[in-house]
Amino acid sequence: MNGVHDMGGMQNMGPVRVEKNEPVFHAEWERRVFAMDDAIDGDWPGGAGRYQQELIPPAEYLRMSYYERWLRSLSERLVKSGLVTRKELETGIAEGGNTQGRKVLRADEVRAAIARGFPATRSVAATAKFHGRGAGTRPQHQHDRAHAPAALRAREAGDDRARPRRVRLQRQPGAGSGREAPTSLLGELRGARAVGARCSSKRFGAPRSVG
Amino acid sequence: MSTTRRDLLATALTAAGAAAAPRLAGAEESHDHPEPEHQAVPSDPALRTRALESVLVARGLVDRAALDALVDAYEREIGPRNGARVIARAWVDEDYKRRLLSNATAAIAELGFGGEEGEQMVVVENTPRVHNLVVCTLCSCYPWPVLGLPPLWYKSAAYRSRSVIDPRGLLKELGLELAPEVDVRVWDSTAEVRYLVLPERPAGTAKLSEAELAALVTRDAMVGIARVTVASGGARA
Numbered sequence: 001m002n003g004v005h006d007m008g009g010m011q012n013m014g015p016v017r018v019e020k021n022e023p024v025f026h027a028e029w030e031r032r033v034f035a036m037d038d039a040i041d042g043d044w045p046g047g048a049g050r051y052q053q054e055l056i057p058p059a060e061y062l063r064m065s066y067y068e069r070w071l072r073s074l075s076e077r078l079v080k081s082g083l084v085t086r087k088e089l090e091t092g093i094a095e096g097g098n099t100q101g102r103k104v105l106r107a108d109e110v111r112a113a114i115a116r117g118f119p120a121t122r123s124v125a126a127t128a129k130f131h132g133r134g135a136g137t138r139p140q141h142q143h144d145r146a147h148a149p150a151a152l153r154a155r156e157a158g159d160d161r162a163r164p165r166r167v168r169l170q171r172q173p174g175a176g177s178g179r180e181a182p183t184s185l186l187g188e189l190r191g192a193r194a195v196g197a198r199c200s201s202k203r204f205g206a207p208r209s210v211g
Numbered sequence: 212m213s214t215t216r217r218d219l220l221a222t223a224l225t226a227a228g229a230a231a232a233p234r235l236a237g238a239e240e241s242h243d244h245p246e247p248e249h250q251a252v253p254s255d256p257a258l259r260t261r262a263l264e265s266v267l268v269a270r271g272l273v274d275r276a277a278l279d280a281l282v283d284a285y286e287r288e289i290g291p292r293n294g295a296r297v298i299a300r301a302w303v304d305e306d307y308k309r310r311l312l313s314n315a316t317a318a319i320a321e322l323g324f325g326g327e328e329g330e331q332m333v334v335v336e337n338t339p340r341v342h343n344l345v346v347c348t349l350c351s352c353y354p355w356p357v358l359g360l361p362p363l364w365y366k367s368a369a370y371r372s373r374s375v376i377d378p379r380g381l382l383k384e385l386g387l388e389l390a391p392e393v394d395v396r397v398w399d400s401t402a403e404v405r406y407l408v409l410p411e412r413p414a415g416t417a418k419l420s421e422a423e424l425a426a427l428v429t430r431d432a433m434v435g436i437a438r439v440t441v442a443s444g445g446a447r448a
Binding site: 005006007008009010011013014015016017018019022024025026027028029031032033034035036038039040041046047050053062065066067068071074075078083084088089090091092093094096097098099100102104105106107109110111113114115116117118119120121149151152 | 259261262263264265266271272273274281282285329348349350359360364368371372381384399402436
């Protein structure tokens with residue numbers, strides 16, 4: 001969706017500050033939010049966490065810290081899935097019983113789960129119709145799922161590395177479970193020389209060199 | 212981590228509004244960022260987090276020991292030291308470097324790294340004529356198996372917004388000035404594809420061992436906001 005999260009190309013966001021010897025987490029609650037989000041087997045498709053963050057109203061999004069957004073996103077997904085109620089989130093007291101029949105990640109399974117990850121790559125017999133110069137991204141304004149970031153919409157591919165090596169399929173956030181759509185060209189365009197010196201951008205006006 | 216301590220925290224939640232509540236947030240473990248001494252009551256997100264964890268545990272949706280194990284893995288083991296080993300190997304082994312640049316995920320797996328949030332990785336090589344910079348404009352995608360969790364600056368609005376339109380100016384502010392003839396390539400990460408920069412090997416390191424080279428490689432160099440120098444040392448920074 002078009003939102004404030006889509007920050008590429010915005011200005012006046014202030015200086016980049018690199019914290020020296022930054023710890024992985026800055027508070028205990030950040031550790032727990034990270035781990036809960038990572039561990040839980042929710043009823044949502046891959047990418048739903050980010051989509052739920054994108055639904056945070058812009059003024060709030062900008063004010064919140066990174067893990068505050070994770071916490072909001074996780075809480076909203078849990079409520080939408082019916083796994084937790086808003087009242088429970090407020091009180092911290094579980095009202096429903098123990099959820100039966102759900103796979104719960106155990107400590108001795110953590111290493112294997114990390115090593116496995118969540119591969120989105122599928123092998124399919126398909127080649128890209130378009131690649132290299134002349135190929136590009138379309139302007140699009142879809143509310144309900146991930147698509148090209150604004151900075152890369154309506155752009156030409158910079159060079160031949162825009163050729164998709166294989167087609168990837170990803171379950172779309174916000175589309176309910178099971179519905180799948182290809183995102184391969186987007187992925188490769190974003191990766192391949194997405195913002196190089198030879199790209200032109202309709203969003204930013206005339207073709208320009210940013211390198 | 213102690214279960215009894217967590218249970219205490221959970222039961223203390225409802226009373227946490229009381230001014231007399233002790234410091235419960237566990238911030239004492241983060242010496243760099245202690246909560247202000249006067250903050251007797253945990254912060255709003257700390258309270259909400261505790262409430263959420265209590266409910267999820269009570270409903271059997273998460274296992275506390277698994278949460279501890281996840282935190283431990285990403286706080287103590289999975290971090291830029293892994294990426295530094297990959298880079299050092301590529302510097303000393305041309306065949307490995309070729310494999311790394313053609314299929315990064317497989318080459319990185321040779322060293323035992325891979326999986327979550329790095330299911331498909333791509334390595335981009337810096338040369339005297341090309342400098343690569345990695346960003347995630349939409350959020351925070353980052354190659355966890357080799358760099359760990361991303362630092363605040365990588366997730367910041369300032370970096371996400373500016374890196375794609377003024378990478379050269381941004382790098383200069385961060386102390387990395389690139390000659391005009393150097394081509395800057397900015398890679399916008401996706402959920403599916405994560406990028407790692409292969410920095411240039413610094414001069415004067417011909418006699419260093421692979422392990423000594425790895426010790427020079429920094430996280431910032433592997434994202435593209437710094438060079439590796441003989442003085443840089445340590446992938447933690």
